[in-house]
Amino acid sequence: MTRSFRLLAGSLVIAALAPMALAQGLDPERAQSLREGHMKLMGLNIGMLGAMAKEEQPYDAEMAAAAAGNLAALGSIDQRFYWVEGSSSEDLEESRALPAIWENMDDFNSKTEALHEAAMKMEEAAGTDLASLQAAMGPLGEACGSCHEDYRKPEE
Amino acid sequence: MIRRALGAAIAIILLAGGVGWMLTSPEPLPASAVEGPPGDPERGALVFAAAGCASCHVAPETDIGEAPVLAGGMAFVSPFGTFHAPNISPSPQGVGDWSDAEIMDAVMRGVSPSGAHYYPALPYAAYAMADPQDMRDLVAHLRTLPPSSQENLPHEVPFPFSIRRGVGLWKALNLRQGWVIEDDLPEPAARGRYLAEALGHCGECHTPRGPLGGLDHAQWLGGAPNPSGDGRIPNITPGGLEWSEGEIAYYLGTGFTPEFDTAGGEMAAVVSELAKLPDEDRAAIAAYLKAVPAIEPAAE
Numbered sequence: 181m182t183r184s185f186r187l188l189a190g191s192l193v194i195a196a197l198a199p200m201a202l203a204q205g206l207d208p209e210r211a212q213s214l215r216e217g218h219m220k221l222m223g224l225n226i227g228m229l230g231a232m233a234k235e236e237q238p239y240d241a242e243m244a245a246a247a248a249g250n251l252a253a254l255g256s257i258d259q260r261f262y263w264v265e266g267s268s269s270e271d272l273e274e275s276r277a278l279p280a281i282w283e284n285m286d287d288f289n290s291k292t293e294a295l296h297e298a299a300m301k302m303e304e305a306a307g308t309d310l311a312s313l314q315a316a317m318g319p320l321g322e323a324c325g326s327c328h329e330d331y332r333k334p335e336e
Numbered sequence: 337m338i339r340r341a342l343g344a345a346i347a348i349i350l351l352a353g354g355v356g357w358m359l360t361s362p363e364p365l366p367a368s369a370v371e372g373p374p375g376d377p378e379r380g381a382l383v384f385a386a387a388g389c390a391s392c393h394v395a396p397e398t399d400i401g402e403a404p405v406l407a408g409g410m411a412f413v414s415p416f417g418t419f420h421a422p423n424i425s426p427s428p429q430g431v432g433d434w435s436d437a438e439i440m441d442a443v444m445r446g447v448s449p450s451g452a453h454y455y456p457a458l459p460y461a462a463y464a465m466a467d468p469q470d471m472r473d474l475v476a477h478l479r480t481l482p483p484s485s486q487e488n489l490p491h492e493v494p495f496p497f498s499i500r501r502g503v504g505l506w507k508a509l510n511l512r513q514g515w516v517i518e519d520d521l522p523e524p525a526a527r528g529r530y531l532a533e534a535l536g537h538c539g540e541c542h543t544p545r546g547p548l549g550g551l552d553h554a555q556w557l558g559g560a561p562n563p564s565g566d567g568r569i570p571n572i573t574p575g576g577l578e579w580s581e582g583e584i585a586y587y588l589g590t591g592f593t594p595e596f597d598t599a600g601g602e603m604a605a606v607v608s609e610l611a612k613l614p615d616e617d618r619a620a621i622a623a624y625l626k627a628v629p630a631i632e633p634a635a636e
Contacts, residue, residue: 223595223596223597226592226596227595227596230592230596234582234586287397317590317592318589318590318611320590321590321591321592321598321599321607322590322591322608322611324591324592324598325591325598325599325600325604325607325608326399326604326608328598328599328600328601328604329599329600329601329602329603329604329605330397332600332601333566333567334562334564334566334567334568334600334601335567
Protein backbone atom coordinates (compact mmCIF):
# COMPACT_ATOMS: atom_id res chain seq x y z
CA MET A 181 0.00 0.00 0.00
CA THR A 182 2.66 2.44 1.09
CA ARG A 183 5.02 1.53 -1.69
CA SER A 184 2.35 1.64 -4.37
CA PHE A 185 1.20 5.02 -3.07
CA ARG A 186 4.75 6.28 -3.17
CA LEU A 187 5.09 5.09 -6.74
CA LEU A 188 1.76 6.61 -7.65
CA ALA A 189 2.58 9.95 -6.06
CA GLY A 190 5.98 9.94 -7.70
CA SER A 191 4.61 9.11 -11.12
CA LEU A 192 1.91 11.77 -10.77
CA VAL A 193 4.56 14.34 -10.16
CA ILE A 194 6.63 13.09 -13.07
CA ALA A 195 3.55 13.08 -15.32
CA ALA A 196 2.76 16.61 -14.29
CA LEU A 197 6.27 17.73 -15.00
CA ALA A 198 7.11 15.68 -18.04
CA PRO A 199 6.50 18.45 -20.57
CA MET A 200 8.77 20.77 -18.65
CA ALA A 201 12.44 20.25 -19.21
CA LEU A 202 13.33 22.95 -16.69
CA ALA A 203 11.69 23.83 -13.42
CA GLN A 204 11.64 27.46 -14.45
CA GLY A 205 9.45 26.42 -17.35
CA LEU A 206 6.57 25.41 -15.10
CA ASP A 207 3.70 27.86 -15.34
CA PRO A 208 3.37 29.60 -11.93
CA GLU A 209 -0.39 29.10 -11.72
CA ARG A 210 0.00 25.41 -12.46
CA ALA A 211 2.80 25.16 -9.91
CA GLN A 212 0.56 26.79 -7.31
CA SER A 213 -2.29 24.40 -8.01
CA LEU A 214 0.03 21.37 -7.86
CA ARG A 215 1.37 22.55 -4.50
CA GLU A 216 -2.14 22.94 -3.22
CA GLY A 217 -2.93 19.40 -4.34
CA HIS A 218 0.10 18.14 -2.45
CA MET A 219 -1.01 19.98 0.70
CA LYS A 220 -4.55 18.63 0.35
CA LEU A 221 -3.28 15.06 0.07
CA MET A 222 -1.25 15.59 3.23
CA GLY A 223 -4.30 17.12 4.91
CA LEU A 224 -6.43 14.12 3.95
CA ASN A 225 -4.01 11.66 5.54
CA ILE A 226 -3.38 13.80 8.63
CA GLY A 227 -7.14 14.04 8.98
CA MET A 228 -7.46 10.23 9.10
CA LEU A 229 -4.76 10.06 11.78
CA GLY A 230 -6.19 13.02 13.66
CA ALA A 231 -9.72 11.61 13.81
CA MET A 232 -8.30 8.53 15.52
CA ALA A 233 -6.01 10.59 17.76
CA LYS A 234 -9.01 12.63 18.92
CA GLU A 235 -10.98 9.39 19.31
CA GLU A 236 -13.67 10.56 16.93
CA GLN A 237 -13.00 7.39 14.95
CA PRO A 238 -12.12 4.01 16.47
CA TYR A 239 -8.40 3.26 16.32
CA ASP A 240 -7.52 0.87 13.51
CA ALA A 241 -3.83 -0.04 13.36
CA GLU A 242 -3.91 -0.96 9.68
CA MET A 243 -5.71 2.22 8.57
CA ALA A 244 -3.45 4.35 10.76
CA ALA A 245 -0.33 2.74 9.31
CA ALA A 246 -1.63 3.30 5.79
CA ALA A 247 -2.36 6.98 6.37
CA ALA A 248 1.00 7.51 8.06
CA GLY A 249 2.75 5.70 5.20
CA ASN A 250 1.08 7.99 2.70
CA LEU A 251 2.10 10.99 4.71
CA ALA A 252 5.72 9.86 4.87
CA ALA A 253 5.65 9.25 1.10
CA LEU A 254 4.24 12.73 0.49
CA GLY A 255 6.87 14.16 2.79
CA SER A 256 9.62 12.41 0.83
CA ILE A 257 8.72 14.08 -2.47
CA ASP A 258 11.32 16.50 -3.75
CA GLN A 259 9.31 19.67 -4.13
CA ARG A 260 11.81 21.78 -6.03
CA PHE A 261 9.83 21.73 -9.26
CA TYR A 262 6.79 23.49 -7.99
CA TRP A 263 8.33 26.31 -5.99
CA VAL A 264 8.92 28.37 -9.13
CA GLU A 265 9.63 32.09 -9.17
CA GLY A 266 6.55 34.16 -9.85
CA SER A 267 4.17 31.96 -7.83
CA SER A 268 4.23 33.77 -4.48
CA SER A 269 1.34 35.54 -2.75
CA GLU A 270 2.63 38.78 -4.29
CA ASP A 271 2.34 37.34 -7.78
CA LEU A 272 -0.81 35.23 -7.69
CA GLU A 273 -4.10 35.99 -6.02
CA GLU A 274 -4.75 32.38 -4.98
CA SER A 275 -1.24 31.85 -3.65
CA ARG A 276 -0.56 32.04 0.10
CA ALA A 277 3.15 31.25 -0.37
CA LEU A 278 4.98 34.27 1.06
CA PRO A 279 7.89 35.73 -0.94
CA ALA A 280 10.06 34.93 2.12
CA ILE A 281 10.21 31.33 0.81
CA TRP A 282 12.35 32.39 -2.13
CA GLU A 283 14.47 34.65 0.06
CA ASN A 284 15.24 31.83 2.53
CA MET A 285 15.12 28.72 0.37
CA ASP A 286 17.64 26.85 2.55
CA ASP A 287 15.62 27.41 5.69
CA PHE A 288 12.42 26.56 3.83
CA ASN A 289 13.95 23.29 2.61
CA SER A 290 15.12 22.41 6.11
CA LYS A 291 11.55 22.89 7.38
CA THR A 292 10.25 20.65 4.59
CA GLU A 293 12.79 18.04 5.67
CA ALA A 294 11.72 18.43 9.32
CA LEU A 295 8.17 17.61 8.26
CA HIS A 296 9.42 14.53 6.42
CA GLU A 297 11.17 13.41 9.60
CA ALA A 298 8.07 14.00 11.73
CA ALA A 299 6.05 12.03 9.17
CA MET A 300 8.53 9.13 9.33
CA LYS A 301 8.25 9.13 13.14
CA MET A 302 4.49 9.02 12.71
CA GLU A 303 4.89 6.10 10.33
CA GLU A 304 6.70 4.19 13.10
CA ALA A 305 4.14 5.17 15.73
CA ALA A 306 0.78 5.03 13.99
CA GLY A 307 0.49 1.27 13.59
CA THR A 308 1.81 0.52 17.09
CA ASP A 309 -1.08 1.67 19.27
CA LEU A 310 -3.36 4.61 19.89
CA ALA A 311 -1.17 6.17 22.59
CA SER A 312 1.87 6.20 20.25
CA LEU A 313 -0.20 7.76 17.47
CA GLN A 314 -1.53 10.42 19.83
CA ALA A 315 1.96 11.26 21.06
CA ALA A 316 3.26 11.66 17.50
CA MET A 317 0.54 14.17 16.55
CA GLY A 318 2.14 17.00 18.57
CA PRO A 319 5.54 16.93 16.83
CA LEU A 320 3.78 16.54 13.48
CA GLY A 321 1.67 19.65 14.14
CA GLU A 322 4.77 21.48 15.32
CA ALA A 323 6.52 20.66 12.02
CA CYS A 324 3.54 21.88 9.96
CA GLY A 325 3.26 25.00 12.09
CA SER A 326 6.92 25.99 12.03
CA CYS A 327 6.76 26.36 8.25
CA HIS A 328 3.31 27.96 8.18
CA GLU A 329 4.48 30.43 10.82
CA ASP A 330 7.08 32.01 8.58
CA TYR A 331 6.04 31.18 5.06
CA ARG A 332 2.27 31.05 4.72
CA LYS A 333 0.25 34.21 4.31
CA PRO A 334 -2.58 34.49 6.86
CA GLU A 335 -6.08 33.97 5.54
CA GLU A 336 -7.91 37.10 4.39
CA MET B 337 -8.34 92.95 36.85
CA ILE B 338 -6.18 91.78 34.01
CA ARG B 339 -3.51 90.86 36.49
CA ARG B 340 -5.98 88.81 38.50
CA ALA B 341 -7.20 86.95 35.38
CA LEU B 342 -3.60 86.25 34.40
CA GLY B 343 -2.88 84.99 37.90
CA ALA B 344 -5.89 82.68 37.74
CA ALA B 345 -4.84 81.41 34.34
CA ILE B 346 -1.34 80.65 35.61
CA ALA B 347 -2.78 78.91 38.65
CA ILE B 348 -5.03 76.77 36.45
CA ILE B 349 -2.15 75.83 34.16
CA LEU B 350 0.03 74.92 37.14
CA LEU B 351 -2.79 72.93 38.70
CA ALA B 352 -3.53 71.12 35.43
CA GLY B 353 0.15 70.45 34.99
CA GLY B 354 0.40 69.17 38.55
CA VAL B 355 -2.61 66.88 38.15
CA GLY B 356 -1.25 65.69 34.81
CA TRP B 357 2.13 65.03 36.39
CA MET B 358 0.51 63.00 39.14
CA LEU B 359 -1.72 61.12 36.70
CA THR B 360 1.21 60.15 34.49
CA SER B 361 3.55 59.23 37.35
CA PRO B 362 4.91 55.65 37.09
CA GLU B 363 3.51 53.49 39.87
CA PRO B 364 5.36 50.33 40.93
CA LEU B 365 3.68 47.37 42.61
CA PRO B 366 2.86 47.63 46.32
CA ALA B 367 5.39 45.82 48.52
CA SER B 368 2.65 43.37 49.56
CA ALA B 369 2.46 42.06 45.97
CA VAL B 370 6.19 41.51 45.68
CA GLU B 371 6.79 39.81 49.02
CA GLY B 372 5.98 36.14 49.42
CA PRO B 373 7.44 32.65 49.21
CA PRO B 374 10.45 32.37 46.88
CA GLY B 375 9.77 31.47 43.24
CA ASP B 376 9.81 27.86 42.03
CA PRO B 377 11.58 27.72 38.64
CA GLU B 378 9.82 24.51 37.58
CA ARG B 379 6.37 25.96 38.11
CA GLY B 380 7.70 29.13 36.53
CA ALA B 381 8.50 27.28 33.30
CA LEU B 382 4.76 26.67 32.84
CA VAL B 383 3.91 30.29 33.67
CA PHE B 384 6.56 31.36 31.17
CA ALA B 385 5.00 29.17 28.47
CA ALA B 386 1.46 30.32 29.27
CA ALA B 387 2.54 33.97 29.19
CA GLY B 388 4.21 33.49 25.80
CA CYS B 389 7.33 35.45 26.83
CA ALA B 390 9.63 33.64 24.42
CA SER B 391 7.37 34.19 21.40
CA CYS B 392 8.43 37.86 21.39
CA HIS B 393 11.75 37.89 23.25
CA VAL B 394 13.84 35.34 21.32
CA ALA B 395 16.01 36.75 18.53
CA PRO B 396 14.27 37.12 15.15
CA GLU B 397 13.81 33.84 13.23
CA THR B 398 14.89 31.73 16.17
CA ASP B 399 13.06 28.66 17.42
CA ILE B 400 12.05 28.74 21.07
CA GLY B 401 13.05 25.19 22.05
CA GLU B 402 13.41 24.09 25.66
CA ALA B 403 15.78 26.77 27.04
CA PRO B 404 15.33 29.85 24.84
CA VAL B 405 17.91 32.63 24.68
CA LEU B 406 15.85 35.77 25.31
CA ALA B 407 18.16 38.08 23.40
CA GLY B 408 15.37 40.29 22.00
CA GLY B 409 15.56 42.20 18.76
CA MET B 410 12.22 41.31 17.14
CA ALA B 411 10.47 44.34 15.62
CA PHE B 412 6.79 45.13 16.27
CA VAL B 413 5.21 47.59 13.88
CA SER B 414 2.27 49.65 15.22
CA PRO B 415 0.45 52.86 14.30
CA PHE B 416 2.55 54.56 17.01
CA GLY B 417 5.95 53.46 15.79
CA THR B 418 8.15 50.38 15.68
CA PHE B 419 9.08 48.71 18.95
CA HIS B 420 12.00 46.33 19.43
CA ALA B 421 11.74 43.58 22.02
CA PRO B 422 14.56 43.98 24.58
CA ASN B 423 17.03 41.42 25.89
CA ILE B 424 15.41 39.88 29.00
CA SER B 425 17.97 37.12 29.51
CA PRO B 426 19.84 36.84 32.85
CA SER B 427 22.86 38.92 31.76
CA PRO B 428 24.14 42.48 32.40
CA GLN B 429 22.65 43.53 29.04
CA GLY B 430 19.37 41.85 29.97
CA VAL B 431 17.71 41.68 33.39
CA GLY B 432 20.44 39.75 35.21
CA ASP B 433 21.24 42.62 37.57
CA TRP B 434 17.63 43.44 38.38
CA SER B 435 15.95 42.47 41.64
CA ASP B 436 12.86 40.22 41.57
CA ALA B 437 10.74 43.25 42.46
CA GLU B 438 12.18 45.23 39.55
CA ILE B 439 11.33 42.48 37.10
CA MET B 440 7.82 42.18 38.53
CA ASP B 441 7.32 45.97 38.26
CA ALA B 442 8.34 45.79 34.61
CA VAL B 443 6.05 42.86 33.81
CA MET B 444 2.99 43.81 35.88
CA ARG B 445 3.19 47.61 35.89
CA GLY B 446 5.33 48.54 32.89
CA VAL B 447 7.77 50.44 35.11
CA SER B 448 11.54 50.22 34.55
CA PRO B 449 14.11 49.98 37.38
CA SER B 450 14.86 53.69 36.87
CA GLY B 451 11.15 54.51 37.24
CA ALA B 452 10.33 55.18 33.57
CA HIS B 453 7.25 53.89 31.74
CA TYR B 454 7.56 51.05 29.26
CA TYR B 455 5.46 51.17 26.11
CA PRO B 456 2.47 48.84 26.18
CA ALA B 457 3.93 46.69 23.41
CA LEU B 458 4.81 44.72 26.55
CA PRO B 459 1.31 43.51 27.54
CA TYR B 460 1.53 44.59 31.19
CA ALA B 461 -2.12 45.70 31.05
CA ALA B 462 -2.90 41.95 30.93
CA TYR B 463 -0.06 40.76 33.19
CA ALA B 464 -1.34 43.24 35.83
CA MET B 465 -3.97 40.56 36.56
CA ALA B 466 -1.39 37.79 37.08
CA ASP B 467 -1.08 36.02 40.43
CA PRO B 468 2.03 37.44 42.18
CA GLN B 469 3.14 33.92 43.15
CA ASP B 470 3.05 32.93 39.46
CA MET B 471 5.19 35.99 38.73
CA ARG B 472 7.75 35.06 41.40
CA ASP B 473 7.91 31.58 39.87
CA LEU B 474 8.29 33.14 36.42
CA VAL B 475 11.22 35.28 37.57
CA ALA B 476 12.88 32.23 39.16
CA HIS B 477 12.56 30.40 35.83
CA LEU B 478 13.85 33.38 33.85
CA ARG B 479 17.05 33.30 35.91
CA THR B 480 17.72 29.68 34.84
CA LEU B 481 17.73 30.50 31.10
CA PRO B 482 20.92 31.07 29.07
CA PRO B 483 22.35 34.63 29.13
CA SER B 484 22.82 36.77 26.03
CA SER B 485 25.12 39.80 25.72
CA GLN B 486 23.00 41.33 22.95
CA GLU B 487 22.55 45.12 23.33
CA ASN B 488 19.01 46.49 23.07
CA LEU B 489 17.81 48.28 19.94
CA PRO B 490 16.15 51.67 20.50
CA HIS B 491 12.44 51.93 19.65
CA GLU B 492 11.57 53.98 16.57
CA VAL B 493 8.73 56.06 17.96
CA PRO B 494 7.98 59.55 16.60
CA PHE B 495 6.78 62.58 18.60
CA PRO B 496 4.45 62.85 20.56
CA PHE B 497 4.58 59.15 21.45
CA SER B 498 8.30 59.53 22.09
CA ILE B 499 7.39 61.26 25.39
CA ARG B 500 7.30 58.27 27.70
CA ARG B 501 5.56 60.23 30.41
CA GLY B 502 2.48 60.20 28.19
CA VAL B 503 2.30 56.42 28.61
CA GLY B 504 1.12 57.21 32.14
CA LEU B 505 -2.16 58.51 30.70
CA TRP B 506 -2.51 55.36 28.60
CA LYS B 507 -2.04 53.31 31.76
CA ALA B 508 -4.63 55.34 33.67
CA LEU B 509 -7.10 54.35 30.93
CA ASN B 510 -5.99 50.79 30.21
CA LEU B 511 -4.14 49.11 33.09
CA ARG B 512 -6.58 46.44 34.14
CA GLN B 513 -8.10 46.46 37.62
CA GLY B 514 -10.44 43.51 37.08
CA TRP B 515 -11.50 40.84 34.61
CA VAL B 516 -12.90 41.83 31.22
CA ILE B 517 -15.49 39.07 31.55
CA GLU B 518 -16.71 39.95 35.03
CA ASP B 519 -19.30 37.19 35.45
CA ASP B 520 -18.86 34.54 38.11
CA LEU B 521 -17.44 31.77 35.94
CA PRO B 522 -17.48 28.12 37.05
CA GLU B 523 -14.33 26.01 36.77
CA PRO B 524 -12.66 25.29 34.41
CA ALA B 525 -13.75 28.49 32.61
CA ALA B 526 -12.48 30.63 35.52
CA ARG B 527 -9.02 29.08 35.22
CA GLY B 528 -9.31 29.64 31.47
CA ARG B 529 -10.09 33.30 32.06
CA TYR B 530 -6.92 33.64 34.11
CA LEU B 531 -4.87 31.94 31.38
CA ALA B 532 -6.47 33.84 28.49
CA GLU B 533 -6.95 37.32 29.98
CA ALA B 534 -3.90 37.59 32.26
CA LEU B 535 -1.03 35.29 31.23
CA GLY B 536 -1.93 34.42 27.63
CA HIS B 537 -2.91 38.03 26.76
CA CYS B 538 -5.04 36.70 23.85
CA GLY B 539 -6.87 40.02 23.66
CA GLU B 540 -3.73 41.87 22.57
CA CYS B 541 -4.11 40.48 19.06
CA HIS B 542 -7.69 39.16 18.95
CA THR B 543 -9.41 42.35 20.21
CA PRO B 544 -9.61 45.54 18.11
CA ARG B 545 -8.04 48.72 19.48
CA GLY B 546 -9.40 52.23 19.89
CA PRO B 547 -7.72 55.37 18.51
CA LEU B 548 -5.33 55.58 21.50
CA GLY B 549 -4.26 51.96 21.21
CA GLY B 550 -6.35 50.64 24.11
CA LEU B 551 -8.32 47.41 23.68
CA ASP B 552 -12.03 47.85 22.90
CA HIS B 553 -13.57 45.68 25.62
CA ALA B 554 -17.00 45.85 23.95
CA GLN B 555 -15.48 43.85 21.07
CA TRP B 556 -13.53 41.48 23.33
CA LEU B 557 -11.81 38.74 21.26
CA GLY B 558 -14.01 39.69 18.29
CA GLY B 559 -11.12 39.77 15.81
CA ALA B 560 -8.94 42.64 14.64
CA PRO B 561 -6.80 43.78 11.73
CA ASN B 562 -3.42 42.05 11.59
CA PRO B 563 -0.73 44.60 12.50
CA SER B 564 1.50 42.99 9.84
CA GLY B 565 -1.07 44.12 7.27
CA ASP B 566 -1.87 40.60 6.05
CA GLY B 567 -5.48 39.59 6.61
CA ARG B 568 -7.27 39.65 9.96
CA ILE B 569 -6.68 38.09 13.36
CA PRO B 570 -9.79 35.90 13.74
CA ASN B 571 -12.84 36.39 15.91
CA ILE B 572 -12.54 33.66 18.58
CA THR B 573 -15.83 34.36 20.39
CA PRO B 574 -18.73 31.93 19.88
CA GLY B 575 -19.89 34.40 17.19
CA GLY B 576 -16.85 33.68 15.06
CA LEU B 577 -15.51 30.30 16.12
CA GLU B 578 -17.81 27.32 15.76
CA TRP B 579 -15.37 24.68 16.97
CA SER B 580 -16.30 22.49 19.96
CA GLU B 581 -14.42 22.86 23.23
CA GLY B 582 -12.56 19.65 22.46
CA GLU B 583 -11.57 20.96 19.03
CA ILE B 584 -10.30 24.25 20.48
CA ALA B 585 -8.27 22.45 23.15
CA TYR B 586 -6.78 20.08 20.57
CA TYR B 587 -5.85 22.99 18.32
CA LEU B 588 -4.10 24.75 21.22
CA GLY B 589 -2.05 21.62 21.88
CA THR B 590 -1.17 20.51 18.36
CA GLY B 591 -1.98 23.38 16.00
CA PHE B 592 -4.43 21.21 14.07
CA THR B 593 -7.80 22.74 13.18
CA PRO B 594 -10.86 20.47 12.98
CA GLU B 595 -10.17 20.24 9.22
CA PHE B 596 -6.54 19.36 9.94
CA ASP B 597 -5.18 22.53 8.52
CA THR B 598 -2.62 23.97 10.93
CA ALA B 599 -1.96 27.16 12.84
CA GLY B 600 0.22 29.64 10.99
CA GLY B 601 1.69 33.07 11.53
CA GLU B 602 2.20 34.24 15.11
CA MET B 603 -0.27 31.62 16.36
CA ALA B 604 2.12 28.77 15.49
CA ALA B 605 4.56 30.02 18.15
CA VAL B 606 1.71 30.52 20.63
CA VAL B 607 0.58 26.92 20.09
CA SER B 608 4.06 25.46 20.48
CA GLU B 609 4.28 27.18 23.90
CA LEU B 610 0.72 26.27 24.97
CA ALA B 611 1.54 22.66 24.06
CA LYS B 612 3.85 22.62 27.12
CA LEU B 613 0.91 23.17 29.51
CA PRO B 614 -1.11 20.34 31.03
CA ASP B 615 -4.21 19.20 29.07
CA GLU B 616 -6.51 20.71 31.71
CA ASP B 617 -5.17 24.20 31.04
CA ARG B 618 -5.92 24.04 27.32
CA ALA B 619 -9.38 22.65 28.12
CA ALA B 620 -9.84 25.57 30.54
CA ILE B 621 -9.01 28.13 27.84
CA ALA B 622 -11.49 26.40 25.53
CA ALA B 623 -14.18 26.54 28.24
CA TYR B 624 -13.50 30.25 28.73
CA LEU B 625 -13.77 30.95 24.99
CA LYS B 626 -17.22 29.35 25.06
CA ALA B 627 -18.19 31.63 27.97
CA VAL B 628 -17.27 35.00 26.40
CA PRO B 629 -20.10 36.96 24.76
CA ALA B 630 -20.49 36.23 21.04
CA ILE B 631 -19.35 39.07 18.80
CA GLU B 632 -21.22 38.72 15.53
CA PRO B 633 -18.96 38.70 12.47
CA ALA B 634 -20.97 41.60 10.99
CA ALA B 635 -19.79 43.80 13.86
CA GLU B 636 -16.13 43.19 13.05
